Amino acid sequence: MSKYTLMLREDGQTFTKFSPAEMQAIIARYGAWRDELQRNGKFAGGHKLRDGQGRIMRRNGAKIVVTDGPFAEGKEVIGGLFVIEAGSYDEAVSIANSCPHLEFGSIEVREVEVTPRP
Amino acid sequence: MTDLNFQRVSSQIVATLTRILGAQHLALAEEAAQDALVKALQLWPHEGVPDNPTAWLIQVARNRALDRLRRDQRSEPLDEVVAERLTHAVTPELPPLRHETPPPEDDELAMMFLVCHPTLSREARVALTLKIVCGFGVGEIARAFMSTEDAIAQRLVRAKRQLRDADVAFELTGADYPARLDSVLDVLYLLFNEGYAAHTGDDLVRAELCREALRLGELLAAAGPKICAERAPAVHALLALMYLQAARLPARVGDDEGQVLLRLAEQDRTRWDQPAIARGLQHLDAASAGDTLTVYHLEAGIAAGHAVAARYDDTDWANIVDLYDALIAIKPTPIVALNRAIAVSRLRGPRAGLAAVDAIAGDPLLARYYLLHATIGDLALECGDRERAADSFTAALACECTQPERRFLERRLAALP
Secondary structure (H helix, E strand, O other), rough: EEEEEEEEEEEHHHHHHHOOHHHHHHHHHHHHHHHHHHHHOOOEEEEEEOOOOOOOEEEEEEEEEEEEOOOOOOEEEEEEEEEEEEHHHHHHHHHHOOOHHHHOOOOEEEEEOOOOOO | OOOOOOHHHHHHHHHHHHHHHHHHHHHHHHHHHHHHHHHHHHHHHHHHOOHHHHHHHHHHHHHHHHHHHHHHHOOOOOOHHHHHHHHHHOOOOOOOOOOOOOOOOHHHHHHHHHHOOOOOOOHHHHHHHHHOOOOHHHHHHHHHHHOOOHHHHHHHHHHHHHHHHHHOOOOOOOOOHHHHHHHHHHHHHHHHHHHHOOOOHHHHHEEEEEEEEHHHHHHHHHHHHHHHHHHHHHHHHHHHHHHHHHOOOOHHHEEOOOEEOOOOOOOOOHHOHHHHHHHHHHHHHOOOOOOOHHHHHHHHHHHHHOOOOOOHOOOHHHHHHHHHHHHHHHHHHHHHHHHHHHHHHHHHHHHHHHHHHHHHHHOHHHHOHHHHHHHHHHHHHHOOOHHHHHHHHHHHHHOOOHHHHHHHHHHHHHHHO
C-alpha cells in the first residue's frame, strides 16, 4: 500500500452556480465517496485550501520575491486535496475516477514517495 | 444529516438576516446565505459534516453578512445595532433571546407577505416566493415554469429592485397581513397548480412545488388569527382544495403502457392517498367556520365530492352541479364552464352535456384547448355520433398538449368503434 494525493483543481466559481438543493446533493455524494473509502481503510485525510489567498515565493538573484496568488480567475487552481491509500497507480486512478470532483474540475493523482526500507 | 435541508435552511437564513438587516438588504441576506452554503460545499467533503450543520450554516452566514457590511462601510456606515445582532451567536440549542429571535417560522411568514408586496406583479411574487421563501435555485424555477434561466434571473433582479425602490419594511404592520393574504393564497395556489398540472417538465421539481405550497399553507393556517384574522376560513379552504387534489396524484397517470393520463372515471381509487383526503376534509371542516365563501371553498367542495365517492358511479352529481353553478357565478371562466358542462352530462345525460359544451365552444380561449374537443368527442360518442367523436379527438390532437395527454387522446381515437 502506498499513499497517493489527489490534488483537486477547480476554478473558484465552479460551486457558486448551484441551487441549495443541488449543493446538498453534491455534498452527499462527496460524503458517500469518502465513507466508502473509510470503510475500506483507503482514506488517509484531506484538506480544503482557502480560496483567494496564497503567496508565491521565488528567488530573484539575491532576494526572495513574494507575490500574491494563485487566484482562480477563470483558470483552475488547486482548491484542496485528498490523501488515499492504494496498492497501485491503477487503483489510485480508479478511486479518483469515482470521486465526484471530476464533474467540477480535474484531479492530479501523485504517489507519495518514501525512502525504501532495506 | 437526515433532517438537514439546504433549501429550508437557506430560506430561514435569508428571512432572519432580512429581519435583522432590513428589507433594503435582501440581496445581501441572499448573498450571505449563498456564501454559507458554498462554504459548506467546499469544506464538508474534506472535514465531514459538522455536528449541528444547521447552526453551522446560520453562523457562517451571519459572519459573512457582517464581513460584507464592514467591507461596504465606506459607502454606508456600519449600523452598530445591526452588527451587534449579527454577532450574537444563536444556535438552535440555546434558548432564543426573546427580544430579537422570534421562531424561524415567524420570519418565514413575514417573508411570504413581504414578497407579496402590492407593487410587484403576480409573476414577480411567484418567482420571489420560490427563490426566497422556498429556497429554489434559478434553474429550478426556470424548469418549473418552462422558462429560461436568463428570463427568471432577470425577473428576480427586477423584482428585488422594485422592492428596494419601494423602501419596503420587513416589519409588516398588523393591517398588511389581511390586506396581502389574498395575494399570498393566490401565489400558493399558483405554485400548487404549476406542480399539479400534467405539463411536461421536471417531475421532481413539480412534486416539490406541490409540497411547498402545502407546507406554506399549513404554516399560514397554524399562525391562525394573528395573521389571517377573519380570513382564516379561506386559508383552510385552499388547503382543503390542495390536499384533495394532491390525493389523486398517485392514480392520475396509468403505468401500464407508458404514461397515460387517466380520467376520474378510469382512476383506481384505491390508489388515492387516503391520509391526504382525510387532511383535506379536516381543512374543509375548518373552512366552514364563519360565513366566508371563496372560490377555494367551492372548488374544494367539488374535489371533496369526488374524494368521498368510493366509485365513479357513486358520485353525487347533483351536488357537484350545484357547486359548479355557485362557482361560475363568482368565477365565470370558460374552464369552469367546461367542467360544469361535464358534470351536467353526468347528471342529465350526454345530450344535455353536449348542449352545455356547445354553448361555450365558441370561446376563443377554449378553441385551442384539447380538453374541449376531447370532451365533445366523449359526449358525441355516448350519443352514438361516431363521426363527430372522431373529428373531435383529431381536433384535440391538433391542440398543444403534453405526452401523457397525447397518448390519452390517441388511445381514445384508436378505441372508436
